[in-house]
Amino acid sequence: xxxxxxxxxxxxxxxxxxxALAEKITRGGIEVEGVEYLAExxxxxxxxYVVSKEKHPDAEKLNVCQVNVGEEENLQIVCGAxxxxxxxxxxxxxxxxxxxxxxIKKAKLRGVESQGMICSLAELGLSKSVxxxxxxEGIYVFETEQELGSDVVEVLGLNDYILDxxxxxxxxDALSMRGLxxxxxxxxxxxxxxxxxxxxEKYEATSLQVAIESDSCRNYVGQIVKNVEVKSSPxxxxxxxxxxxxxxxxxxxxxxxxxxxxxxxxxxxxxxDLVGDKIVVRDAKEGxxxxxxxxxxxxxxxxxxxxxxxxxxxALGGVMGGKNTEVSEETKNIILESAYFNPTSVRRTSAAHGxxxxxxxxxxxxxxxxxxxxxxxxxxxxxxxxxxxxxxESSVGVVNKxxxxxxxxxxxxxxxxxxxxxxxxxxxxILEGLSFSVEVTGENLVVKVPTRxxxxxxxxDLVEEVIRIYGxxxxxxxxxxxxxxxxxxxxxxxxxxxxxxxxxxxxxFNDTINYSLVSEEEATEYTLEDHHKVRLLxxxxxxxxxxxxxxxxxxxxTVQYNVARKQKDLKLLEIGRVFFGSGxxxxxxxxTLYLSAALTGEERATKxxxxxxxxxxxxxxxxxxxxxxxxxxxxxxxxxxSKLEGMHPGRFAEVYLGExxxxxxxxxxxxxxxxxxxxxxxxxxxNLDEVISESKVKPKYEEVTKYPEITRDIAMxxxxxxxxxxxxNVIESxxxxxxxxxxxxxxxxxxxxxxxxxSLALTITYSDKQKTLTDEEVTAVHDKVLSALTEYxxxxx
Numbered sequence: 001x002x003x004x005x006x007x008x009x010x011x012x013x014x015x016x017x018x019x020a021l022a023e024k025i026t027r028g029g030i031e032v033e034g035v036e037y038l039a040e041x042x043x044x045x046x047x048x049y050v051v052s053k054e055k056h057p058d059a060e061k062l063n064v065c066q067v068n069v070g071e072e073e074n075l076q077i078v079c080g081a082x083x084x085x086x087x088x089x090x091x092x093x094x095x096x097x098x099x100x101x102x103x104i105k106k107a108k109l110r111g112v113e114s115q116g117m118i119c120s121l122a123e124l125g126l127s128k129s130v131x132x133x134x135x136x137e138g139i140y141v142f143e144t145e146q147e148l149g150s151d152v153v154e155v156l157g158l159n160d161y162i163l164d165x166x167x168x169x170x171x172x173d174a175l176s177m178r179g180l181x182x183x184x185x186x187x188x189x190x191x192x193x194x195x196x197x198x199x200x201e202k203y204e205a206t207s208l209q210v211a212i213e214s215d216s217c218r219n220y221v222g223q224i225v226k227n228v229e230v231k232s233s234p235x236x237x238x239x240x241x242x243x244x245x246x247x248x249x250x251x252x253x254x255x256x257x258x259x260x261x262x263x264x265x266x267x268x269x270x271x272x273d274l275v276g277d278k279i280v281v282r283d284a285k286e287g288x289x290x291x292x293x294x295x296x297x298x299x300x301x302x303x304x305x306x307x308x309x310x311x312x313x314x315a316l317g318g319v320m321g322g323k324n325t326e327v328s329e330e331t332k333n334i335i336l337e338s339a340y341f342n343p344t345s346v347r348r349t350s351a352a353h354g355x356x357x358x359x360x361x362x363x364x365x366x367x368x369x370x371x372x373x374x375x376x377x378x379x380x381x382x383x384x385x386x387x388x389x390x391x392x393e394s395s396v397g398v399v400n401k402x403x404x405x406x407x408x409x410x411x412x413x414x415x416x417x418x419x420x421x422x423x424x425x426x427x428x429x430i431l432e433g434l435s436f437s438v439e440v441t442g443e444n445l446v447v448k449v450p451t452r453x454x455x456x457x458x459x460x461d462l463v464e465e466v467i468r469i470y471g472x473x474x475x476x477x478x479x480x481x482x483x484x485x486x487x488x489x490x491x492x493x494x495x496x497x498x499x500x501x502x503x504x505x506x507x508x509f510n511d512t513i514n515y516s517l518v519s520e521e522e523a524t525e526y527t528l529e530d531h532h533k534v535r536l537l538x539x540x541x542x543x544x545x546x547x548x549x550x551x552x553x554x555x556x557x558t559v560q561y562n563v564a565r566k567q568k569d570l571k572l573l574e575i576g577r578v579f580f581g582s583g584x585x586x587x588x589x590x591x592t593l594y595l596s597a598a599l600t601g602e603e604r605a606t607k608x609x610x611x612x613x614x615x616x617x618x619x620x621x622x623x624x625x626x627x628x629x630x631x632x633x634x635x636x637x638x639x640x641x642s643k644l645e646g647m648h649p650g651r652f653a654e655v656y657l658g659e660x661x662x663x664x665x666x667x668x669x670x671x672x673x674x675x676x677x678x679x680x681x682x683x684x685x686x687n688l689d690e691v692i693s694e695s696k697v698k699p700k701y702e703e704v705t706k707y708p709e710i711t712r713d714i715a716m717x718x719x720x721x722x723x724x725x726x727x728x729n730v731i732e733s734x735x736x737x738x739x740x741x742x743x744x745x746x747x748x749x750x751x752x753x754x755x756x757x758x759s760l761a762l763t764i765t766y767s768d769k770q771k772t773l774t775d776e777e778v779t780a781v782h783d784k785v786l787s788a789l790t791e792y793x794x795x796x797x
Contacts, residue, residue: 001164001165001167001174001175002162002163002164002165002243002244002245003162003163003164003165003177003180003244004157004160004161004162004240004243004244005018005021005160005161005162005163006157006159006160006161007160007177007240007243007244008021008163008177008180008181008184011177011178011181011184011192012181012184012185012188012190012192013190014184014188014190018035018037018161018163019035019161021163021184022035022163024187024188025163025165025180025183025184025187027471027472027473028183028186028187028468028469029171029468030165030166030167030168030171030174030183031165031166032163032164032165032166033164033165033166034163034164035161035162035163035164036161036162036164037160037161038125038158038159038160038161038162038243039153039158039159039160041098041099041100041101041125042098042099042100042124042125042152042153042158043097043098044093044094044096044097044098044104045091045092045093045094045097045099045119045124045151045152045153046069046070046091046092046094046148046149046150046151046152047069047089047090047091047092047142047146047147047148047149047150047152047155048067048068048069048075048089048090048091048092048118048148048149049067049068049069049087049088049089049090049148050065050066050067050084050085050086050087050088050090050118051065051066051067051068051074051086052065052066052086053065053084053085053086056078056109056110056112057110057111057112058110058111058112059109059110061080061082062078062079062080062109062110062112063078063079063080063084064076064077064078064112065077065078065079065084065086065118067090067092067116067118068148069092069094069148069149070147070148070149070150071149075092075094075115075116076112076113076114076115077092077114077115077116077117077118078109078110078112078113078114079117079118079139081118081120081138081139082137082138083137083138083139083141084118084138084139088141088142089141089142089144089145089146090118090119090139090140090141090142091118091119091120091121091124091139091140091152092116092117092118092119093116093117093119093123094115094116095115095116097116097117099119099123099124099125100123100124100125102123104116104117118139119139119140120135120138120139120140121135121140121156124152124156124158126242129245129247130241130242130245130246130247131242131247132232132238132247132248132249133247134232142155142235143232143235144234144235155235156235156239157236157239157240157243158239160243162243165180169365170365170455171365171455172264172362172365172366172367172454172455173264173368173452173453173455175264175361175362175365176260176261176262176263176264176265177261177262178194178262178263178264179264179452181194182434182435182452183434185433185434185435186430186433186434186469187469189429189433190433191433192435203392203393203394203395204391204392204393204394205393205394206223206224206393206394206395206396207224207277207393208222208223208224208277208278208279208335208393208396209277209278209279209396210222210279210280210281210396210397210398211278211279211280211281211398212281212398213280213281213282213283214281214282214283214305215342216283216305216317216341216342216345217281217305217317217339217340217341217342218340218341218342218369218400219339219340219369219372219397219398219399219400220279220281220337220338220339220340220372220397220398221337221338221339221372221373221376221395221396221397221398221399222279222335222336222337222338222395222396222397223335223336223338223376223380223392223393223394223395223396224272224333224334224335224336224392224393225333225334225335225336225380225383225387225390225391225392225393226272226332226333226390226391226392226393227332227333227387227389227390227391228252228331228332228333228334228383228387228390229251229387229389230250230251230252230327230328230329230330230331231250231251231329232248232250232251233248233250233251233254233255233386234251234386237251237254237255237258237386238254240258240261241254241257241258241261244261246261246358250327250329251383251386251387252269252327252331252334252383253269253327255379255382255383255386256268256269256336256379257358258382259375259378259379259382260358260359260362262378263371263374263375263378264362264367264368264371264452265338265362265367265368265371265372265374265375266318266339266358266359266362266363266367267336267337267338267375267376267379268315268321268336268337268359269327269334269335269336269337270314270315270321270325270327270334270335270337271325271326271327271328271331271333271334272333272334272335273331273332273333274314274324274325275309275314275325275335276309276310278309278310279307279308279309279310279335279337280307280308280309280310281305281306281307281308281317281339282305282306282308283302283303283304283305283306284300284301284302284303284304284305284306284313285300285302286301286302287299287300288300288306288313289313290306290313290314290315290316290322290324291322291323291324292316292319292320292321292322292323292355293320293321293322293323293326294320294355295323296355298316298353298355300313300316301349301352303345303348303349303352304316304317304348304349304352304353305317305318305341305342305345305346305349307337309325312324315337316349316353316355317339317341317345317346317349318339318341318345318346318349318359318360318363319346319349319350319353319355319357319359319360320355320357320359320360336376336379336380338372338373338375338376338379339372340367340369340372341363343363343364343365343366346360346363346364347360347364348538350364351538351540352538366454368450368451368452369400369402369451370401370402370451371451371452372397372399373395373399376395380392402451404437404448404449404450404451405448405449405456405457406446406447406448406449407446407447407449407456407457407458407459407461407462408444408445408446408447408459409444409445409447409459409462409463410443410444410445411423411424411427411443411445412443413459413463414427414462414463414466417460417463418463418466418467418475419475419476419478420470420474420475420476422466422470424440424442424443424445426470427445427466428440428445430465430466430469430470431445431447431462431465431466433469434465434469435450436448436449436450447462492692493689493692496630496631496692497575497593497688497692499630500575500595500626500627500630500688501573501575503626503630504573504597504623504626507571507623507626508571509571509572509573509597509623510570510571510572510573511573511574511575512555512558512572512573512574513574513576514551514554514555514557514558514574514576515544515548515554516547516548516576516577516579517536517539517544517545517546517547517548518543518544518545518546518547518548518553518554519542519543519544519545519546520533520535520542520545520546522546522548522553522554523546523547523548523549524549524550525550525552525553525645525646526550526552526553526644526646526647526664526683526685527549527550528644528654528661528663528664531549531580531581532580532581532582532583533546533547533549533581534546534547534579534580534581534589535547547578547579547581547589548578548579549578549579549580550578550594550596550685551574551576551578551594551596551685552596552598552683552685554574555572555574555596555597555598555683556598556668556676556678556681556683558572558598559572559598559600559676559678559681560676560677560678563600563677563678563679564677568600568601568679569600569601569602569603570598570599570600570601571597571598571599571615571623572597572598572599573595573596573597574595574596574597575593575594575595575596575688576593576594577591577592577593577594578591578592578594579591579592580592592687592689593687593688593689593692594663594685594686594687594688595627595685595686595688595691596683596684596685596686597620597623597624597683597684597685598681598682598683599615599619599620599623599681599682599683600615600678600679600680600681600682601614601615601679602614602615603615603619614680615680615682616680616682617651617665617666617667617682619682620665620682620683620684621639621665621684623684624655624665624684624686625637627686627688627691628691631691631692631694633657633691633694636657636658636694637655637656637657638655638656638725639653639654639655639656639665639725640653640654640656640723640725641653641723642654642664644664644666646668646669646672647664647666647667647668647669648666648667648668648669648670649669651666651667652664652665652666652667653665653666655684655686657690657691657694658694660690662686662687662690662691663684663685663686663687664684664685665682665683665684665685666682666683666684667680667681667682668680668681668682668683702769703769705767705768705769707767707768707769707770707771707772707773708767708772708773709740709765709766709767710765710766710767710773710775710778711763711764711765711766712763712764712766712778712782713761713762713763713764714761714762714763714764714785714786714789714796715746715759715760715761715796715797716759716760716761716762716789716794716795716796716797717753717754717757717758717759717760717794717795717797718757718758718760718793718794718795719756719757719758719793720749720756720757720758722758724744724760726792727760727762727789727792727794728742730788730789730792730794731762731764731785731788731789733788734781734784734785734788736781736784737768738766738767738768738773738777738778738781739764739765739766739781739785740765740766740767741763741764741765742762742763742764742765743762743763743765744760744761744762745761745762745763746759746760746761747759747760747761748761754795757795759797764782764785766778766781766782
């Protein structure tokens with residue numbers, strides 16, 4: 001929120017300069033992100049009067065103007081603005097003047113001398129977003145007579161400091177000048193009294209009728225003002241709005257925006273002749289359409305709150321008015337609206353239509369529910385000031401007054417909570433400084449909290465108010481007292497995750513972090529089990545609407561992104577959480593830690609040595625087994641051939657830890673890879689929580705045997721669908737201590753083999769740590785292996 005220092009000082013007698021004031025506000029709990037002096041780079045810029053305008057002799061788009069700036073001689077200025085004309089009061093930067101990024105010097109334009117520059121507001125440093133649309137292009141023209149030679153910095157209110165406040169969602173009361181005044185009253189111990197006693201209205205009887213048919217509207221007050229003259233606002237009002245970051249439109253709209261800034265109460269003005277005598281507040285109907293003031297046609301939802309004329313929608317409640325009842329220069333009679341809309345309803349509508357306004361920002365955070373009539377009275381007061389011939393009718397509507405919250409607290413509770421010693425009088429002074437009503441009985445305090453502060457409802461809230469006004473800096477610095485201390489450190493799970501990240505980084509993997517929110521379709525891709533989805537109620541986009549149940553879709557999107565940018569050799573790792581719903585929206589989803597990786601391209605590719613090897617299933621399997629080797633669980637892991645949608649049907653396996661399925665490994669289906677623009681890509685994913693929770697097996701270290709090893713090769717035919725794991729288990733079943741290693745070194749499938757068979761070739765290593773084995777001892781064990789394989793059904797070749 002942008003706050004004018006000069007405007008703020010009109011409500012309080014604070015003598016601090018802008019920077020000191022900003023520091024005070026920040027220390028009081030509302031952060032001031034910056035302070036800007038508007039005229040920092042402006043000097044020697046004055047008001048001038050264009051006496052005459054003639055075409056430049058050698059340039060069709062340039063004009064030669066004689067400008068009176070209150071000096072003895074007029075200035076000759078060459079100006080290219082399309083709207084410059086004789087008889088205008090304009091902004092003139094004289095020779096030697098400074099503007100943001102510019103210093104004005106004498107110049108000749110196409111041979112004609114120019115003694116300065118006629119300026120636009122943009123050239124003074126004002127953003128185009130706050131400049132009236134009439135002066136978006138060309139120079140700025142004062143609409144009333146001005147004193148010639150007067151300093152433009154003062155005329156346009158640029159001799160002002162702007163405080164940029166970062167208002168937290170719980171402090172909606174600070175989104176107004178009055179709210180900040182209450183804040184400064186407490187910080188500087190100044191009494192604040194706005195005298196908001198409702199006065200009896202002495203206006204004409206009204207024909208307006210107001211009805212509320214939705215629970216999303218608590219209060220709605222309307223008031224007809226006739227015979228208004230819609231025109232540009234006076235300069236003081238325009239500059240006040242521009243300095244606060246709001247573009248002037250016309251006097252009626254500007255007054256509603258001024259009251260918004262002053263009271264924090266959003267308002268709207270309708271063209272009464274386009275509305276009629278009836279206002280009905282209701283929920284939108286299915287298929288209803290409204291063109292809003294920004295020119296966009298919006299298809300409404302039944303959850304939207306709309307203001308209607310009894311038949312058609314004329315505004316989105318709390319968000320934006322409709323084009324069909326817009327106040328224009330032809331408007332003669334208006335209806336002023338001042339209402340309290342449900343914050344949740346406004347937020348839902350604002351998000352659904354991607355439409356955010358100054359009004360919706362305040363309604364979303366929660367405005368004062370008792371401020372509607374006071375704000376309306378202020379708006380009528382300003383209209384009568386700018387339109388003296390206006391005729392006002394009595395206000396009408398529905399108002400449900402909200403009672404002030406009462407919070408009981410004691411002095412000792414506050415002191416014990418903060419660890420300080422404040423007297424009851426000091427605490428009462430702080431709370432009354434915030435305009436809270438306090439009844440004191442001994443050390444018992446009964447505090448009535450104004451309705452402008454919905455963030456205060458419990459004792460701890462009052463404690464926070466006391467300490468932030470008292471000053472956090474005034475708290476004594478003390479060390480905590482411990483009767484017993486504990487040594488900090490990482491849990492086993494945290495340590496293992498860090499170790500695994502480090503190991504994979506050393507193997508050339510890039511550690512990645514992807515969004516937990518994915519599209520609804522991606523959420524259940526590459527999952528081995530069905531779980532309930534966890535979807536956001538109001539997602540910002542459909543591509544980030546549902547919590548993921550696998551890390552693989554995010555990794556593949558990252559691979560695709562990098563491959564599209566010529567990074568073709570990739571090894572990506574992600575350790576992150578997935579989310580499984582229970583089917584009950586009131587129960588938090590289960591979060592599980594997964595480890596996933598994606599690999600594509602070549603391994604160890606070097607142009608110098610011209611050596612490389614393509615990544616394949618077995619390389620990926622080796623990288624997966626790093627996890628189990630680190631945790632000493634490699635002997636407990638097995639693989640079973642399986643199928644999964646999106647994966648290659650012949651190069652996919654499920655991973656088991658004992659009897660428990662913990663993940664999978666395989667090649668991404670070629671059709672999926674082709675759709676993503678990828679070459680052959682492998683992925684694996686395991687439930688890391690399950691792996692880490694498994695009892696860790698301590699590694700056993702053994703001395704390398706000094707006796708020679710003996711190897712024997714076996715070639716066999718087995719069923720083409722048979723798995724190598726089964727063959728390995730048969731050899732293991734011989735249960736001989738002499739068998740130290742079994743390695744598969746060849747697999748062949750060809751037409752010359754028996755139908756339905758494949759050829760496997762293995763090397764079995766025999767050794768004994770106590771002696772040198774004889775050929776007879778090895779043969780005896782080897783024959784048992786052959787017999788076991790033959791009994792299994794293998795054909796020994």
